[in-house]
Amino acid sequence: MSNDEPGSSSEAPDPTAILSVRDLTVDFPTDDGVVQAVRGVSWDVHEGEVLAIAGESGSGKSVSVLAAMGLLPPNARVSGSISHRGQELLGMPEKQLEQLRGSAMSMVFQDPMTSLNPVMSVGEQIAEGVRVHQKLKRQESIRRAAELLDLVGIADSTRRVDSYPHELSGGMRQRAMIAMAIANDPDVLIADEPTTALDVTIQAQILDVLERARQAVDSALILITHDLGVVARTAHRLFVMYAGRTAETGLIDDVFEHPTHPYTAGLLAAIPRLDTPRGRRLIPIEGSPPSMLSPPPGCAFTPRCPRATDICPQNPPPPLTLISPPSQHAACHHPLIHPRTDSPSQQTPGEAPDA
Ligand SMILES: Nc1ncnc2c1ncn2[C@@H]1O[C@H](COP(=O)(O)OP(=O)(O)O)[C@@H](O)[C@H]1O
Ligand SMILES: [Mg+2]
Structure with missing residues (x-):
């Protein structure tokens, strides 16, 4: 598969990326069973880039980046590959990882x-x-x-x-x-819900400070959030997770303009916007994500998905596929395919977006 198709598990790490994650899986054995926190995700962050990782609470966002920082508890079972400038981090001796943490890679947490x-x-x-x-x-x-x-x-x-x-x-x-x-x-800065614990009135200021700080050291930034409203101004690329898997990735403007995964569409519909008429209620996605102790065998979003059909609860979502060129990939049995003026052939009969 080509480099244009992020997230394919067979792909080698991207040598041009600062941090390149491939087919990352993280399980936690617990007394109640195995928590399958992250189930095969791949992403890259490049020099100077702001990558937003978004998804509801429990989708595996923090666990993925803690794996990259080597900060997971010892009982975590991690597989796949995480490379920093071509150097594999999984299995790296703790002393060496410590050197990287706080210099090449550093992290800002929700609660300082x-x-x-x-x-x-x-x-x-x-x-x-x-x-x-x-x-x-x-x-x-x-x-x-x-x-x-x-x-x-x-x-x-x-x-x-x-x-x-x-x-x-x-x-x-x-x-x-x-x-x-x-x-x-650092050459990569990771901010995990950096504004979630703060008063709404200062959230925007802190995002500005983060961007100023990033520019001062010219680093890449991975910005984790459960609130897509937070990333609209800051991020270049968006990576949406659901129940430990990738739902959609793409350039932020493309995804905001026309999401291709029904989950992304649901997240976006719940963001307050300046042009939302007063009195019109925002629609949060009904229901909640599944337990990661025994995630369902098919697509985990099925019970909440307006586009689900019989195949969805039975078959895991297909691999990330380019749905809307040039940037948008989704892992969905029934992605939203948007008619584009520049490439009308992209529209498949029966798969036009819902009105
Ligand atoms: N140390 C742990 N032991 C067991 N389960 C964990 C542990 N850390 C996280 N989890 C579980 O892994 C899943 C993903 O968690 P997390 O990455 O923190 O989600 P979020 O997307 O909210 O950051 C959740 O179901 C969470 O309960
Ligand atoms: Mg988290």
């Missing part, structure tokens, strides 16, 4: 309090992170911390370096986390 040390000033924490990976004197590293706090919009940064995490607001703490994440000039 879980990653910040409560008894150390934020400046000292950033400075310490800098000194672990760079040969800087203490004074220089503190100065660097202040510069980074300045960059993420923390005013009066030379004084703020001495603040403890509890002295900062939630938004300020997330800014400090972003400063820490870029301190060692």
Whole structure:
């Protein structure tokens, strides 16, 4: 298969990608059975690119990136391939992974309090992170911390370096986390629901800060979210997960314009938009995702899907297939095929989008 067809499990890692994930599977054996958290996903993120990974809670977004960071609990069973600039990360010795974490790859979590040390000033924490990976004197590293706090919009940064995490607001703490994440000039930054725990009024600011930080170090960004509204402005490409599998991938503008997977269409219909007439209710997708302890044998979206037919509960979704050129791939028995003015032949009889 060609490189134009992301997600095919037979494909080799993309040598031009910074992070290339192939056929990643993650299981967790538990007392109740095996949780099949991630079931064969593949994606790439390239230099300077913003890749959004979206899907409802429990779809396997965090587990996929934690696998890339080598941060899964020891009982996790991981297979497939995750390569960073051509170097395989699965099975890499912990010492070597530690070197990569915090320098080449770094991560911002939903709740900064879980990653910040409560008894150390934020400046000292950033400075310490800098000194672990760079040969800087203490004074220089503190100065660097202040510069980074300045960059993420923390005013009066030379004084703020001495603040403890509890002295900062939630938004300020997330800014400090972003400063820490870029301190060692990573080439891929991973932000897992970075605005979910924050007040809606500051979510947009934090997304702007993240983008500013990304540009400052010229890294790629993987932005994870359950809310497609969050990624519209920031992301270049979108990767939609459902029940541990890929539902759809494509350039963000293409997917937003005409989603090809019914699940993506459902997610998009639930985003508040400026042009939504007042009083018109947004339609969330009814029902909820399946338990990953015993996911159904066919397409897991079937019970919630307006396009499902008899084959859907019986057969797993087909491999990701190019549905709408140039960028959109979906794994669906009945994708939405949109008539395009530039390529009318794309429309298959009986598969026209629902009105
Ligand atoms: N350590 C673990 N042990 C067992 N199950 C887990 C563990 N971590 C995650 N899971 C399960 O894996 C699935 C995917 O989780 P996750 O990747 O966190 O979802 P999300 O898309 O919300 O980030 C969920 O069903 C979750 O309950
Ligand atoms: Mg998560």
